Amino acid sequence: MQKRFKDILRSYLxxxxxxxxxxxxxxxxxxxxxxxxxxAIIKNEEQVIQLLTSxxxxxxQKAKAFVNAIKRSIGRKDKHQVAQTIILSITQQLKQIKEQIQSIDDQIKQMMEQFDQTNFPDIPGMGDTTKATIISEVGDIEKFESKEKFVSYIKHKTQGNIEKREQSAEKDILQLSDKSDKVDREVQEEIPRANIKWQKAKASDNSHSEEIS
Known part of the structure; x- marks a missing residue:
């Protein structure tokens, strides 16, 4: 969605x-x-500046520079307001997604506040979402005798997931390779047949030319 958003902005704004x-x-x-x-931006210049500066x-100064840049825009003209409709639609979808993500983050935060984190390892930079993910994977952290064993388990779990992804990627590559080999074989088999057809067609043309002469 963001790629499409960027493409249409690059064209029109x-x-x-x-x-x-x-x-x-x-x-x-x-x-x-x-x-x-x-x-819309030019027509509502004051409101745009007011919105940005909020x-x-x-x-x-930056808000006015933005509006002036839009006034001198080299973007394509949106005669039938198609781009405007798409921009509005994508914008609304992205806003909804961000709101949903924020709602989920808030729920996770509330859950983590109720969760006893006394024995949870204090890892710098780890937020509630990461902690919740670990808890959902690990379960009761107290079953680990030490932080070292806990970290070892996480590393093992992570390595296992990486290996699964690598195996999946290798499988996809092999399938693509098999398909490529099949296409190559079909092409190689078709070449002699095409050559025979071409020779027959050429012989027929020569015969037809001799009859005319």
Whole structure:
């Protein structure tokens, strides 16, 4: 979805990509959900600037620079508002996805607050989502006699998952290789037949030419 979003912005509002590196940015989604076209942004210049400056890292100078860039946009014209409709649709979908993710994160946080983390290893940078994932895989952490055994189990589990993915990838490669070999055989078998057909057709043409002469 984001690739399609980027492609259509590159065609109709390429300047947007100079100001937003993250296409699921809250600022961008709020902006385009209300002003999904060049015309809408220019027509509502003051509201656009007001919206942008309501977010952190967006001062009035930057907001005005954005609007001015849109005014000079080299993007394609959206005569029938097709691009506008697509941009609005994708923006709304991305907003819904972000809201769903946030809702899930909130639920996980609430669950983790009720969970006894006394014996959970204190690992820097590990958030509630990662902890919840580990708990769902491991179960009762108290069954491990030490942190070292717990870490060893996680490494073993991770390595097992990696090996499964590698085996799956190897299987896919082998299947593709088999298909490629089959195609090669079919091509090799077809070449002599095609050559015979060509020779017969050539002989027929020569015979026909002799009859005419």
């Amino acid at each position: 390429p300047e947007v990509l100079n100001f937003f590196s993250q296409l699921d940015s809250k600022v961008l989604l709020e902006l385009l959900s209300k002003f999904p076209s060049k015309q 977010f952190r890292n967006w001062n009035e």
